Amino acid sequence: MIWLDALVCLLMVVVAVTATTVRNLVSAVIMVGVVSLLVSYLFLRMGAPDVAMTEAAIGAALTTVIFLIALRRTGEGR
Amino acid sequence: MTRTVVTLIALVAIAGLFFVLLGLGTPDELGTVSRHYVERGIAENRAANLVTSVVVNYRGLDTLGEVTVLFLSVTGAAFVLRRRERKPVDAKASRASEIVQTGARVLVAPIMLFGAYIFVHGHLTPGGGFQGGAVVASGVLLLLLADRERELPHGLMSWLESLSGFAFVVAGLAGLWVAGSFLANRGVLPLGEWNRLLSAGIIPVIYILIGLKVGSELAALLDVMMRGEAVAGGPSGDRHRGGGKRHGGGTSRRAGKKRTKGGRR
Numbered sequence: 001m002i003w004l005d006a007l008v009c010l011l012m013v014v015v016a017v018t019a020t021t022v023r024n025l026v027s028a029v030i031m032v033g034v035v036s037l038l039v040s041y042l043f044l045r046m047g048a049p050d051v052a053m054t055e056a057a058i059g060a061a062l063t064t065v066i067f068l069i070a071l072r073r074t075g076e077g078r
Numbered sequence: 079m080t081r082t083v084v085t086l087i088a089l090v091a092i093a094g095l096f097f098v099l100l101g102l103g104t105p106d107e108l109g110t111v112s113r114h115y116v117e118r119g120i121a122e123n124r125a126a127n128l129v130t131s132v133v134v135n136y137r138g139l140d141t142l143g144e145v146t147v148l149f150l151s152v153t154g155a156a157f158v159l160r161r162r163e164r165k166p167v168d169a170k171a172s173r174a175s176e177i178v179q180t181g182a183r184v185l186v187a188p189i190m191l192f193g194a195y196i197f198v199h200g201h202l203t204p205g206g207g208f209q210g211g212a213v214v215a216s217g218v219l220l221l222l223l224a225d226r227e228r229e230l231p232h233g234l235m236s237w238l239e240s241l242s243g244f245a246f247v248v249a250g251l252a253g254l255w256v257a258g259s260f261l262a263n264r265g266v267l268p269l270g271e272w273n274r275l276l277s278a279g280i281i282p283v284i285y286i287l288i289g290l291k292v293g294s295e296l297a298a299l300l301d302v303m304m305r306g307e308a309v310a311g312g313p314s315g316d317r318h319r320g321g322g323k324r325h326g327g328g329t330s331r332r333a334g335k336k337r338t339k340g341g342r343r
Contacts, residue, residue: 049204049205050127050129050130050204050205050206050209052204053196053204053205053209054208054209054212057209057212057213057216058208058212061212061216062212062215062216062219062296062300065216065219065300066299066300066303069300069303069304070303073303
């Protein structure tokens with residue numbers, strides 16, 4: 001299981017760095033959402049289901065959606 | 079080139095910082111306050127989920143502050159992106175695909191129910207007002223995605239929000255009245271039996287209020303953002319956005335200007 005955790009950590013770093021370099025803003029927003037989802041898995045593994053739920057619901061879902069709506073409204077999303 | 083070097087140096091510095099933190103390690107035994115929470119928490123509040131007992135009771139004032147912060151930020155967003163008079167939008171353009179519509183019809187009710195379950199059972203299972211409220215708001219989001227023209231019950235939502243915030247403060251004051259400290263749990267409501275739905279005194283009441291408040295606030299935030307889009311992103315807005323690009327994206331204020339221009343056309 002520790003290997004899965006290490007893999008998730010590594011994936012998180014890779015996705016986070018890619019989010020800063022990718023040209024397409026929509027992809028960047030999705031990647032930030034993916035980082036939130038992965039970190040919520042880590043919270044769950046560390047025995048904090050309450051925090052994991054908050055992170056998954058607000059960090060991964062609502063924040064991503066609000067960023068996407070904002071991108072569409074400013075016309076940067078395409 | 080310089081940017082890459084600076085980025086690399088920053089990354090190495092941050093990694094070094096984490097290694098320092100790793101060296102500090104975690105303390106082997108609990109501090110005075112946390113030991114009190116762990117050893118006496120269940121006896122004092124009878125909440126099966128100890129986290130809830132800390133969030134709503136021991137640190138209840140901080141939670142009230144959090145709720146206030148969320149309220150202020152949503153109010154600010156609603157002020158900046160306030161709803162304008164809606165033009166009749168082409169129904170075809172604003173309609174979601176068949177899959178989204180059917181999916182919403184099936185899924186919205188279970189999602190809302192699950193959100194309500196999370197905040198009603200906050201003192202028994204992981205989760206609580208904030209998490210349940212966010213799940214309820216995502217159900218509302220699905221509803222709005224499926225049908226852009228849908229009008230949410232704004233009056234009901236703002237009443238729900240204000241009343242639950244008010245009732246939170248009233249519950250806190252009841253603790254002050256009965257037990258002598260703000261948001262005290264003991265003596266306000268019977269504590270009940272451990273691990274039952276009706277237990278933990280005032281904690282489930284407050285979490286239900288927080289759930290209603292957070293859910294209606296986040297739903298209102300999503301609504302105000304999507305509505306603005308529905309006006310600017312209509313068939314005429316599309317043409318407009320192409321024109322607006324020349325000026326390079328823009329803040330919401332600029333988007334508003336564009337929109338009024340579109341109305342004149």
